[in-house]
Amino acid sequence: xxxxxxxxxxxxxxxxxxxxxxxxxxxxxxxxxxxxxxxxxxxxxxxxxxxxxxxxxxxxxxxxxxxxxxxxxxxxxxxxxxxxxxxxxxxxxxxxxxxxxxxxxxxxxxxxxxxxxxxxxxxxxxxxxxxxxxxxxxxxxxxxxxxxxxxxxxxxxxxxxxxxxxxxxxxxxxxxxxx
Amino acid sequence: xxxxxxxxxxxxxxxxxxxxxxxxxxxxxxxxxxxxxxxxxxxxxxxxxxxxxxxxxxxxxxxxxxxxxxxxxxxxxxxxxxxxxxxxxxxxxxxxxxxxxxxxxxxxxxxxxxxxxxxxxxxxxxxxxxxxxxxxxxxxxxxxxxxxxxxxxxxxxxxxxxxxxxxxxxxxxxxxxxxxxxxxxxxxxxxxxxxxxxxxxxxxxxxxxxxxx
Numbered sequence: 001x002x003x004x005x006x007x008x009x010x011x012x013x014x015x016x017x018x019x020x021x022x023x024x025x026x027x028x029x030x031x032x033x034x035x036x037x038x039x040x041x042x043x044x045x046x047x048x049x050x051x052x053x054x055x056x057x058x059x060x061x062x063x064x065x066x067x068x069x070x071x072x073x074x075x076x077x078x079x080x081x082x083x084x085x086x087x088x089x090x091x092x093x094x095x096x097x098x099x100x101x102x103x104x105x106x107x108x109x110x111x112x113x114x115x116x117x118x119x120x121x122x123x124x125x126x127x128x129x130x131x132x133x134x135x136x137x138x139x140x141x142x143x144x145x146x147x148x149x150x151x152x153x154x155x156x157x158x159x160x161x162x163x164x165x166x167x168x169x170x171x172x173x174x175x176x177x178x179x
Numbered sequence: 180x181x182x183x184x185x186x187x188x189x190x191x192x193x194x195x196x197x198x199x200x201x202x203x204x205x206x207x208x209x210x211x212x213x214x215x216x217x218x219x220x221x222x223x224x225x226x227x228x229x230x231x232x233x234x235x236x237x238x239x240x241x242x243x244x245x246x247x248x249x250x251x252x253x254x255x256x257x258x259x260x261x262x263x264x265x266x267x268x269x270x271x272x273x274x275x276x277x278x279x280x281x282x283x284x285x286x287x288x289x290x291x292x293x294x295x296x297x298x299x300x301x302x303x304x305x306x307x308x309x310x311x312x313x314x315x316x317x318x319x320x321x322x323x324x325x326x327x328x329x330x331x332x333x334x335x336x337x338x339x340x341x342x343x344x345x346x347x348x349x350x351x352x353x354x355x356x357x358x359x360x361x362x363x364x365x366x367x368x369x370x371x372x373x374x375x376x377x378x379x380x381x382x383x384x385x386x387x388x389x390x391x392x
Contacts, residue, residue, distance in 0.1 A: 013190075013193065014195065014196045014198075015195055016193070016194065016195030018190050018191065018192065018193050019190075021189075021190045021193050022186060022187065022190035025186040025189055025190055026183070026186050029182050029183075029186055033182075048182060051182055052180075052182055052185050055182070055185055055186065055189060056185070056189070057332070057392075059189045059193075061263070061331075061332040061392075062196055063196050063197075063198070063200065063201055064201070064261065064262045064263065064331050064332045065262070066262060066265075067198070069262070069264065069265065070264070072264075073263070073264030073265075074262070074263050074264040075263075075264070076264065077263035077264035077334045078263045078264070078332065078334065080334070081263065081332075081334040085391070114181055114182040114183040114186075115181070115182060116180070116181055117180065117182065120180055121180040121185060121188075122180045136188075139191065139192045140188045140189070140191045140192065141188060141191070143191050143192065145192070146192065161194070164192075168189075172392075
């Protein structure tokens with residue numbers, strides 16, 4: 001399980017294969033967990049929060065991945081950015097006892113035990129306005145199609161898609177400011 | 180929410196990603212910002228058709244190519260810095276090469292000139308307004324590139340901001356050449372470069388604040 005395998009899953013996911021995309025995110029979350037656990041030795045509580053924040057970022061920013069590019073540097077540049085952002089927000093740079101070197105591991109380490117994060121995305125979701133909350137609720141949580149969601153909510157299909165996209169971005173922003 | 184639930188949530192109904200959408204945004208930002216810069220230059224400052232003769236044509240094109248190369252390098256830098264994990268590669272050299280060539284040309288021109296002519300090679304007629312006008316013309320493109328960058332995922336925010344500023348500055352300078360009568364290499368190597376540096380410095384300054392995500 002490495003670069004090529006994950007890259008193949010992501011390529012299929014970007015083409016619209018939701019189950020390949022699910023497998024990609026699931027395996028990626030294990031790598032991210034190992035990455036953050038190794039670097040946040042003194043802040044174990046932050047690990048799962050950062051895993052979730054990074055997964056959300058990977059999803060929102062997946063259009064910036066160029067299929068011709070190696071996946072490992074893309075993922076770890078993003079994860080490192082989220083890690084540094086967190087440490088900066090906490091203004092606790094003295095916890096950076098592990099140098100954030102540029103050497104990316106090769107998707108070697110992985111830790112597949114998913115856990116609860118301290119900042120609960122479900123709770124943050126409730127605080128979103130209806131035009132974002134309902135599309136995410138129906139499309140993303142209940143698995144309805146965009147057309148069905150449009151029918152249920154009285155929104156247009158375009159508005160449903162925009163609602164999902166903007167809603168996830170708003171969630172990511174709330175996740176950042178909640179820490 | 181458990182991380183596995185989040186994974187399921189994100190994957191549910193994930194639409195195919197249109198890889199051309201980003202390219203379209205690039206095109207809109209650069210074309211839009213450049214057109215506004217040219218309109219500002221032509222409309223606000225006025226096109227000045229400098230009479231060219233055999234001796235001034237090479238420097239005319241040197242000036243255009245100098246700005247154009249730095250503009251292309253800047254746009255490539257924006258592209259690279261907007262995507263996580265991409266290397267800068269030859270970009271530092273791409274910035275350095277046109278600058279070094281221009282400064283060499285300037286040195287040759289200054290050394291070959293009579294001492295009393297050197298000041299006019301350096302200051303021309305318009306040194307006092309040139310950098311500010313270039314910076315002014317670069318603002319629409321700078322705003323467009325920052326908008327573009329905000330839709331990408333820069334991880335080095337200061338560099339990303341500087342890249343936006345340098346691309347906007349160089350293309351702004353290219354638009355300014357419609358109006359500018361100066362062709363001497365020492366002038367271009369100082370005042371044009373200074374004009375491009377203003378938006379670059381502004382970008383580096385505001386990048387970390389403006390481009391966070």
